[in-house]
Every structure is written in C-alpha cells, then in structure tokens.
Amino acid sequence: MNKKIEIVYSTVDGHTQKSCTAIAEHLLAKGNTVEIFSLDYFNQSITDFDVFVIGASIRYGYYRKKVKRFIETHQKELEQIQTAFFSVNIVARKENKNTALTNPYFVKFLKSIKMAY
Numbered sequence: 001m002n003k004k005i006e007i008v009y010s011t012v013d014g015h016t017q018k019s020c021t022a023i024a025e026h027l028l029a030k031g032n033t034v035e036i037f038s039l040d041y042f043n044q045s046i047t048d049f050d051v052f053v054i055g056a057s058i059r060y061g062y063y064r065k066k067v068k069r070f071i072e073t074h075q076k077e078l079e080q081i082q083t084a085f086f087s088v089n090i091v092a093r094k095e096n097k098n099t100a101l102t103n104p105y106f107v108k109f110l111k112s113i114k115m116a117y
C-alpha cells in the first residue's frame with residue numbers, strides 16, 4: 001500500500017480529532033505515511049498527498065462553515081486525488097442514519113457543495 005495520507009479535522013471538543021488518531025493508527029499499521037492536521041492550520045499542497053481525508057462534527061445541525069469553505073476552495077486539487085469524508089454526529093447512532101447515503105446531515109451537506117462525488 002504505502003500511500004501518503006493526510007487527515008484533517010474540524011472539531012469542537014476533540015471527538016473528531018480522536019477518531020482521526022484511531023484512523024491514522026490503522027493506516028500507519030498498514031504501512032502508509034500519515035499526517036493529521038486541524039483544518040485551521042493545514043497549509044500544504046493537497047496534491048502532495050495520495051489520499052486526503054476530512055473529518056468533521058455536527059453542532060446544532062451543521063458542520064462548521066469552514067468545512068464547506070475548505071472543500072470549495074480546494075475543489076480542483078481534491079478532485080485530482082483519492083478523498084474521503086467522515087461525519088461525527090449523534091444521529092449517526094441510529095442504524096437507519098449511519099451511512100453516507102442515509103445520514104441526513106451528510107446528505108444535506110453533499111447537496112450543498114458543488115462537487116463531483
């Protein structure tokens with residue numbers, strides 16, 4: 001495998017960051033190179049990575065505005081590499097709302113960004 005992977009997160013109380021660490025440990029164990037950054041401080045070139053992962057939590061029904069801004073600002077670069085997005089929210093505990101196609105926040109978010117997926 002051995003890919004260069006970047007994981008960025010938007011968190012308030014640190015739960016999403018903690019999830020990033022768990023994901024990173026798993027990917028490192030598989031032989032990849034992994035970096036984790038807060039979305040607030042990431043300032044590298046996205047296309048320097050093979051894979052780019054974004055994790056964000058929901059507060060009062062929404063991801064923080066900077067998540068959408070980041071994706072739209074870097075859309076061209078993100079579309080050139082492999083990407084993934086994971087969503088942290090309490091509603092996802094419900095079995096019928098815990099996938100990318102069924103989680104209402106994620107579905108709404110995808111519709112709000114003009115990006116191929």
Ligand SMILES: Cc1cc2nc3c(=O)[nH]c(=O)nc-3n(C[C@H](O)[C@H](O)[C@H](O)COP(=O)(O)O)c2cc1C
Pocket residue numbers: 010011012013014015016017057058059060061062088089090091092
């Ligand atoms: C003030 C507050 C508002 C929240 N609003 C929602 C919400 O509207 N829907 C939801 O599913 N989860 C909601 N949650 C749950 C958070 O998404 C969950 O606690 C998450 O783990 C927080 O991650 P973070 O610490 O990375 O921000 C809320 C949590 C808090 C503390």
